[in-house]
Amino acid sequence: MSRTETVRFRHSQALLVAAVIAFIGTLPLASIRWYLLPLLLIPLAIGVWVWRAGTEADARGLRLRALVGQRRIDWERVVELAADPRGRAVARLDDGEVLVLPAVRGSELPRLVAVTGRPPSDPTG
Template structure:
């Protein structure tokens, strides 16, 4: 269970529902021939990814979770939080890497920054269209 001061970003859970439906839809195919049993692994992997993948942030660190692992990044290593051309949030690190934050959109950046205890200037919090 997450702590109250931890912000969690996850993908839409409709992906998980679609993976479960795909799993049951693939059962007749997998039962037809034994060599088709690995077909069931695809929706199973998508379901685990949808349940697990995302970004967690607290005052100490940023944790990026994937299908089979996670990466912890101290806030001291993050030089900049920005958005890419597709509107996804990215973290530019002090070692030159650019890390896309799973399930975090550009409009989620103020909430991500607020968990660190820092505040944004008033003009940065407004959207460019206003």
């Protein structure tokens, strides 16, 4: 049984620490009145998003994870991997759809391409 290498990209754990601090900071405000309790859901949702969201890549394809749900994309559907002007990594699919890869920066594209097992194509033709 062969084991495939999986590369995981996640958001900085400093964001998780910030969400915990925001949750603790919101406690006094939320405890003043019962209708302010939903304010606690904001830092809680941010903490879950940081813990869960990201991109995983292996020889078969990409798995994009968000706060709720995930999407699996085979490498055969990916036409191009590039960086957008904001420095985020994006994937263009065969149907023209452009997906921002969560937690992947443009500078990390060589790591992402290396896991595909295919050499990068020459953009000059």
